[in-house]
Amino acid sequence: MGYANLIFLYGFLPLCLILYYFFNSIFIRNLILILFSLIFYAWGEPLWILILLFSAVFNWFLGVNAHRFRMESLGRILMIFAVAVDILLLVVFKYTGVVNPFPLGISIYTLQAISYVIDCYRDRIEPQDRFYLFLLYFCMFPRIMGGPVERYRDMESRLESRTISASDIYEGILRLVTGLTKIIVFAGHLLPIADTFFDSSFSGLSVLGAWYALLCFTLYLYFELSGFSDIAIGLSRLFGFHLKENFDHPYMCRTITEFWQRWYVSLGTFFGDYLFPSVARRFHKSLALCLVWVLMGLWHTAAWNGLLWGLFHGLFLLLEQLLGEERIRRIPVWIKHIYTKLVILIGFGILYFDDMRKLGGFFRNLFGISLFTGSAGLTDPAALQSLTGSLILLIPAIILCAPVRKRITEPFLNSKNDAVYKRTLILQMAGCILLLAVCTLFLADGSAGSLLYWKL
Amino acid sequence: MIRHAKNLKPSNMEEITEPVSQPDLTFPLTDLPDRSSQxxxxxxxxxxxxxxxxxxxxxxxxxxxxxxxxxxxxxxxxEADASEPSWPILSFDEYFSGDYAKEIAGYYTARTASLKGFETAGITAGSLLGMDALPVEEAGEASGRIRRSASQDGSADQAEDSYLDVVKSKNYHVENRTAYMQNGFLMVQQDNHWRAFSLYTAEDPSLYAETINYIRQMVNTDVNIFVMPIPLASQFYTPSNYESQNTDMKDTFRSLSIKLISRVKDIDLIDTLNNHNAETIYLRTDSHWTSLAAYYAARDFTRIAGVPFAGMEAYRRKVRADYTGSMYALTGDTKLLDDAENFVYYIPSNGYTVDYYDRNFQYLFTDGLYFNTSVSDSYNVLFGKDDQIIRITTDVDNHRKLLLVKDSFGNALVPFLTSSYEEIYVVDLRYFELNLINFINELQITDLLFAQSYGTLSDTNAELLEYITYSNLEAAVLDQAPPAHPAAGENPDLEEDSGNYPEIQEIKSPEIPTEETVDSGWNYDPPAQDYESWDNTGWEDMDWQDAGWEDIDWEDAAGDGTDWDPAAEEDISEDTPGWEETDWQDAGWEDTGWENPAGDGMDWEDPAGEDAGWYSEDSDYEDNSYYEDE
Incomplete structure (x- = not known):
């Protein structure tokens, strides 16, 4: 089951919320959440729930013991063993192609498991001695599909005691509907455009068509992944959990370093905390950086082009490190924006094509090499027609890459005038209901394209 | 961050040092509301x-x-035409594969979508977002942009179309054209050519869908099942002034799609073919589609099935001129006769062998795909006839085995699937006498494709499908054909080529048969029961129009199928029935030793004089004295 479907929105979620709010006891609420999370996970993949449960039991048990024996070598062995098994599970189920498609959310809960065991061993957290609370953290349905990769220590305090205010629920609703709109209205309609042009023979794809399709794909990826994060944050707020932000308008960045501070933040901090130090201790830091980013790329997609994409970004990160902050600060902002947008766009082009030949063809069209061979032009009628027809989608999509909503609503929410504040609250909620109706129409019609194209 | 765990002995502890310089992975503020006291x-x-x-x-x-x-x-x-989706049937396999849950979600979505105005509103909203501006919309998949030009003969190596023309062609309701009804069929003039077809009336595919759903449950879960209804010409060529009499096949497809369970994949060809409707995708003088249309359909199907597909460059194109199909006989309208068309078909270049079986799956013989039928019967150039089961073994090595359950439209798909599957079984719904489920299970079919035209998804044909699904459970399925292992490129339909195969070969037929000449031999199509009385091992392929005389004991010295080499004794055996019926249109009598300067086969002149006295006005075949003289 995904979030963007009717049976989740109008069946699963209302039922879960009714039961959750009906009971006051935190223990029963936790059990309800666990039960619904397992139903959610098992909905489309009943067999893979066994992998999830195995991973939960295994990591919980080893976390407890790694912490108990942390002063002895056994603790370290248990920690390494747990991490190795987790990585093996991830590699076998996601990267070897033995299972296709791979189990939902395996990338998310595997990283969570690794962070938990390592934190237990390093005594950063007290291991959870009640398995059901650990299971709640491990498989909570708001996060299982698209993240964020939440650390146990960030959720620990709210597992056994949490309060939910009306504002929490209000903000949760806003985030939930924002996320749904991003996925259904934007991502679901941008991807077919990219697919339409990228799936054609490249001998006909014009330069304009290539850039247009690339732009659509870049926007799609942002809206899809950030949409899932918004849904996770929104749903979690409904249940009293406060998750950290995962996307902070990454396309507003001025350097690639800044891009990775804004794009899938929880993943970046995970790699920064758990992987980079170990690798940097053993290798030269430049090599370590590239290595970590290669793994970052592979995490995004289980194909060789993920490796290439990670390496591509790693090289630019290295370049910026070599240049140094001072020199970068002196570069005009407009040049930095052009540079970062080009790197991001071209990088996502690499991420799209897992076929070397098609990737080569894509680059030929993108950089106009096909102009010289005469196999394609600068523009073509199909691209022009599609571009003009989809401006109503593209322009808002580009605008929403900036923190527009916050900039628009903040002055009203911070206004000293109570009437303005009230009206803003009401209008926001009215907008939510309208957007929910639009999303419902698209879901019922099936015109939202293929959702969760990007499986993590 | 530096943190040292408390109370640890240094020897047991790995110091956690400050990470070396790395990208700053902290991040600026969030969208969380301002927590100021105000x-x-x-x-x-x-x-x-x-x-x-x-x-x-x-x-x-x-x-x-x-x-x-x-x-x-x-x-x-x-909505008026909305059907009630059915609650999915729970099965162990479906639950654990996750399909049951998906079917429930699909059921819920279908019910919602059936509400009045819902779907229209969604489509309108999608149009506002520019979805209509996409150049192509094909069968639920991402679309390609290569177009064929609007050439009459559908040649595949033309320049790309203007995309704007393609976009315009999405509107398949053409403007008013010269059209009139003739014997219940619609005659339409388009671009100075006449076309005839029947209008389509709505049908209820419920029984058809139910039967396929049942098949889904009864065969192995690994079997991929596809349903690909083939559109009729009326979908694309009905002028506006006759639209009200023609049902949109999309409605039928939608109705069928809702009724099929999610583990049966439905394939919509309407948009695909509509994007090529400026090309020759339907015969004008026949009810069938063309090989070019079948090519596009096969391309869609193989993409969804995940099997290889050979592009047009892998086929030899053949053209038969002056073709007039069944619509002439049905309408009686001479405009079709006066406006004959080219019949184009394509021969694959990869290797395959073709085994033919009767309706009870008894092996008959091995041959190629193509038969040298008369021009008027060009649609049967493939397979010759429909009432047999066919097995095609190809040089593809992917362990995929397709069973194609088809009507006459489905024939045209087969050549384009020979590069996609290792084995293909072709079964005509109308002539199958075994149990379909047993057939699938015993032969270990991996892919099952239902390819029947609209108009056959209900009533008699649906009942036929139901019959072959539920009946004859005891009918044994045993493939007694010799094992076939065709080498790459070993192709019986290209064997006669010298290697310098002309790109276009026109095969002109004798004159189109009239009632008087229907039994003259070449066009003789005796009813099936006659075959059994013929004492001739080769004749069991049943049709005088079967060509390849060369493959039924007649030695064919010239290699063109029509030579009679009486050196093989049976060629001139008077016991061989039908001699008197054959129309000896001088097919190479010169290689039998009979001089025949007149060239008409029946007039034996003897300029050489060596068989003096031989000349006779009678048939001479009875003049055994000649042989005695020799």
Whole structure:
């Protein structure tokens, strides 16, 4: 089951919320959440729930013991063993192609498991001695599909005691509907455009068509992944959990370093905390950086082009490190924006094509090499027609890459005038209901394209 | 971050050092609301309002949940042509594969989509977002942009179309054209050519879908099942002034799609073919589609099935001129006869062998795909006839085995699938006498494709499908054909080529048969029961129009199928029936030793004089004295 479907929105979620709010006891609420999370996970993949449960039991048990024996070598062995098994599970189920498609959310809960065991061993957290609370953290349905990769220590305090205010629920609703709109209205309609042009023979794809399709794909990826994060944050707020932000308008960045501070933040901090130090201790830091980013790329997609994409970004990160902050600060902002947008766009082009030949063809069209061979032009009628027809989608999509909503609503929410504040609250909620109706129409019609194209 | 665990002995502890310089992975602020005290006070002040709005939202959510569940039960609130989707049947396999859950979700979505105005509103909203501006929309998949030009003969190596023309062609309801009804068929003039076809009336595919759903449950879960109804010409060529009499096949497809369970993949060809409707995708003088249309359909199918597909460059194109199909006989309209068309077909270049079986799966013989039929019977150039089961073994090595359950439209697909599957079984729904489920299970079919035309998804044909699904359970399925292992490129249909195969070969037929000449031999198509009385091992392929005389004991010295080499004794055996019926159109009598300068086969002149006395006005075949003289 995904979030963007009717049976989740109008069946699963209302039922879960009714039961959750009906009971006051935190223990029963936790059990309800666990039960619904397992139903959610098992909905489309009943067999893979066994992998999830195995991973939960295994990591919980080893976390407890790694912490108990942390002063002895056994603790370290248990920690390494747990991490190795987790990585093996991830590699076998996601990267070897033995299972296709791979189990939902395996990338998310595997990283969570690794962070938990390592934190237990390093005594950063007290291991959870009640398995059901650990299971709640491990498989909570708001996060299982698209993240964020939440650390146990960030959720620990709210597992056994949490309060939910009306504002929490209000903000949760806003985030939930924002996320749904991003996925259904934007991502679901941008991807077919990219697919339409990228799936054609490249001998006909014009330069304009290539850039247009690339732009659509870049926007799609942002809206899809950030949409899932918004849904996770929104749903979690409904249940009293406060998750950290995962996307902070990454396309507003001025350097690639800044891009990775804004794009899938929880993943970046995970790699920064758990992987980079170990690798940097053993290798030269430049090599370590590239290595970590290669793994970052592979995490995004289980194909060789993920490796290439990670390496591509790693090289630019290295370049910026070599240049140094001072020199970068002196570069005009407009040049930095052009540079970062080009790197991001071209990088996502690499991420799209897992076929070397098609990737080569894509680059030929993108950089106009096909102009010289005469196999394609600068523009073509199909691209022009599609571009003009989809401006109503593209322009808002580009605008929403900036923190527009916050900039628009903040002055009203911070206004000293109570009437303005009230009206803003009401209008926001009215907008939510309208957007929910639009999303419902698209879901019922099936015109939202293929959702969760990007499986993590 | 540096943190040292407390109370640890240094020897047991690995010091956690400050990470070496790395990208700063902290991140700036979030969208969380401002936690300033002013806002906290405000939130408390407006707690009631916030609570109220939250309750409103939840009330709307719950109301929608209830309404979407309940409203579809009222038929007055549903679209006129909406059908009631059926609750999925629970099965062990389907539950554990996850398909059952998906079917429930699909059921719920289908019920919602059936509400009046819902789908239209969604489509309108999609149009506003520019979805209509996409150049192509094919069968649920991402589309390609290569177009064929609007050439009459559908040649595949033309320049690309203008995309704008393609976009315009999405509107398949053409403007008013010269059209009239003739014997219940619509005659339409388009671009100075006449076309005839029947208008399509709505049909209920419920029984068809139910039967296929049942098949889905009874065969191995690994079997991929596809349903690909083939559109008729009326979908694309009905002028506006006759639209009201023609049902949109999309409605039927939608109805079928809703009824099929999710583990049966439906393939919509209507948009695909519509994008090529400026090309020759339907015969004008026949009810069938062309090989070019079948090529596009096969391309869609193989893409969805995940099997290889050979592009047009892998086929040899053949053209038969002056073709007039069945519509001439049905309408009686001489405009079709005067406006004959080219019949184009394509021969694959990869290797295959073709085994033919009767309706009870008894092996008959091995041959190629193509038969040298008369021009008027060009649609049967493939297979010769429909009432046999066919097995094609190819040089593809992917362990995929296709069973194609088809009507006459499905024939044209087969050549384009020979590069996609290792084995292909072709079964005509009308002539199959075994149990279909047993057939699939015993032969270990991996892919099952139902390719029948619209108009055959209900009534008799649906009942036929039901019959072969539920009946004859005891009928044994045993493939007694010799094992075939064709080498790459070993192709019986290209064997006669010298290697310098002309790109276009025109095969002109004798004159189109009239009633008087129907039994003259070449066009003789005796009814089936006659075959059994013929004492000739080769004749069991049943049709005088079967060519390849060379493959039924007649030695063919010239290699063109029509030579009679009486050196093989049976060629001139008077016991061989039908001699008197054959029309000896001088097919190479010169290689039998009979001089025949007149060239008409029946007039034996003897300029050489060596058989003096031989010349006779009688048939001479009875003049055995000649042989005695020799």
């Amino acid at each position: 806002n906290r006070i405000r939130q408390k002040k407006f707690h009631a309002l916030t609570t109220g709005m939250v309750l409103v939202f939840f009330a709307v959510l719950l109301a929608c949940a209830v309404l979407l569940l309940v409203l579809p039960a009222f038929s007055s609130l549903k």
